[in-house]
Amino acid sequence: MxxxxxxxxxxxxxxxxxxxxxDLEAAVAAPPGAETRGDAGRADLVEAVLARLxxxxxxxxRPLINATGxxxxxxxxxxxxxxxxxxxxxxxASGYSDLxxxxxxxxxxxxxxxxxxxIRQLTGAEAALVVNNxxxxxxxxxxxxxxxxxxxxxxxxxxxxxxxxxxxxxxxxGGARLxxxxxxxxxxxxxxAAAIDETTALLLRVHTSNYRIVxxxxxPRLEDLVALAAERGLPLVxxxxxxxxxxTARFGLASEPxxxxxxxxxxxxxxxxxxxxxxxxxxxxxVGRADLVARLRKHPLTRAMRPDKASLAGLHATLLHYARGExxxxxxxxxxxxxxxxxxxxRAAGWRAALAERGIRARVEPGRSTVGGGSLPGETxxxxxxxxxxxxxxxxxxxxxxxxMPLIGRIAEGALLLDPRTVLPDEDAALLxxxxxxxxxxxxxGARGSA
Ligand SMILES: *Cc1c(COP(=O)(O)O)cnc(C)c1O
Numbered sequence: 001m002x003x004x005x006x007x008x009x010x011x012x013x014x015x016x017x018x019x020x021x022x023d024l025e026a027a028v029a030a031p032p033g034a035e036t037r038g039d040a041g042r043a044d045l046v047e048a049v050l051a052r053l054x055x056x057x058x059x060x061x062r063p064l065i066n067a068t069g070x071x072x073x074x075x076x077x078x079x080x081x082x083x084x085x086x087x088x089x090x091x092x093a094s095g096y097s098d099l100x101x102x103x104x105x106x107x108x109x110x111x112x113x114x115x116x117x118x119i120r121q122l123t124g125a126e127a128a129l130v131v132n133n134x135x136x137x138x139x140x141x142x143x144x145x146x147x148x149x150x151x152x153x154x155x156x157x158x159x160x161x162x163x164x165x166x167x168x169x170x171x172x173x174g175g176a177r178l179x180x181x182x183x184x185x186x187x188x189x190x191x192x193a194a195a196i197d198e199t200t201a202l203l204l205r206v207h208t209s210n211y212r213i214v215x216x217x218x219x220p221r222l223e224d225l226v227a228l229a230a231e232r233g234l235p236l237v238x239x240x241x242x243x244x245x246x247x248t249a250r251f252g253l254a255s256e257p258x259x260x261x262x263x264x265x266x267x268x269x270x271x272x273x274x275x276x277x278x279x280x281x282x283x284x285x286x287v288g289r290a291d292l293v294a295r296l297r298k299h300p301l302t303r304a305m306r307p308d309k310a311s312l313a314g315l316h317a318t319l320l321h322y323a324r325g326e327x328x329x330x331x332x333x334x335x336x337x338x339x340x341x342x343x344x345x346x347r348a349a350g351w352r353a354a355l356a357e358r359g360i361r362a363r364v365e366p367g368r369s370t371v372g373g374g375s376l377p378g379e380t381x382x383x384x385x386x387x388x389x390x391x392x393x394x395x396x397x398x399x400x401x402x403x404x405m406p407l408i409g410r411i412a413e414g415a416l417l418l419d420p421r422t423v424l425p426d427e428d429a430a431l432l433x434x435x436x437x438x439x440x441x442x443x444x445x446g447a448r449g450s451a
Pocket of ligand 1: 133134135136138159161165206207208209210239240241242272273274275283284373374
């Protein structure tokens with residue numbers, strides 16, 4: 001409190017000095033960045049201290065409501081984990097565990113063995129290794145298997161994922177030499193074959209997660225790449241990005257590449273994310289040949305990228321949902337993917353009715369949700385949106401972000417749109433609260449009626 005008071009006073013002094021304010025009290029009391037107010041007094045100064053304390057003490061990252069309709073929103077923390085996963089994470093974090101301890105022998109164990117049986121069972125792979133995230137997994141595979149040597153990859157797969165993660169740069173950071181083959185739209189198996197020489201370490205396939213090349217295109221089948229790699233005695237490494245353990249085609253979407261399929265097709269190593277379509281905590285999962293995974297495990301980067309106990313516990317609980325065949329029911333991501341359009345329509349209508357009771361007008365209209373998070377580009381799911389017409393949708397969006405429980409929607413054609421698909425089942429009351437706060441202009445900004 002003392003620190004907050006000092007900082008508030010310091011900011012007020014700085015304002016007085018820079019503004020040469022005629023009204024001393026007003027200048028002192030104005031909250032940071034605000035216009036000087038005429039009726040200000042010491043009470044406002046106290047309020048400014050309390051607001052500063054509030055910002056300091058509230059939880060971070062701040063919980064918010066994702067009504068964007070983007071299921072895997074990287075800016076909003078990607079996949080929400082299941083209740084069982086969240087409980088497992090809290091339990092692992094708040095107590096001791098056999099993270100690196102063999103209970104039967106009382107000797108040192110390895111965190112890397114905890115998930116092995118489950119991952120093997122679910123993917124059909126011989127061996128597995130979990131690291132912090134899939135970006136780390138790619139870097140590790142390249143560093144451990146291709147240092148100073150060539151990695152053959154199609155020009156159509158030189159992906160940038162976002163956040164500055166670019167395949168050619170990861171390659172350089174991993175000490176591997178990029179050997180580009182083919183063209184942006186067409187790459188044939190013969191292009192790979194011609195590029196292989198005695199310096200080649202491996203063939204790399206990168207899933208074009210967040211874009212799609214359409215039209216006059218060609219790419220070799222995974223089976224053909226595997227056959228070529230085997231013929232030359234090289235491993236084929238498959239970076240699936242999201243990857244999936246369930247077939248997304250069952251939800252009316254295109255098929256996102258499935259991990260068991262890549263393993264069955266003969267990829268030497270396959271990597272995928274923990275918090276994309278798997279719907280678990282952040283992690284990078286590498287599966288494949290035991291001899292190659294053993295080499296990865298010995299690499300010093302593995303120690304630098306080892307996952308935290310809470311992530312491992314959350315991942316374990318998430319994988320269990322798949323092993324029990326209950327992922328569609330228990331993993332929030334799959335529940336959202338599988339949501340019945342009739343239920344979404346009912347929920348949006350319920351929001352509209354609840355707002356009408358508070359004197360706020362809104363419409364329900366058809367729309368589309370997207371998966372996001374570097375998976376299924378261009379693929380959408382039908383949904384029902386709550387639409388708030390507004391002359392200033394940007395201002396309304398800003399006000400919703402400022403709510404006690406921030407509410408994030410999207411703007412299209414002069415309306416703020418809220419998609420029930422990504423709003424978690426227990427968030428309806430908070431959503432209505434944030435909406436009525438933002439639209440009633442509780443602080444006198446008078447937003448009501450503009451929507
Ligand atoms: C998303 C993605 C990555 C990075 O995975 P993170 O788990 O976000 O680190 C790497 N490669 C591809 C192809 C991806 O789509």
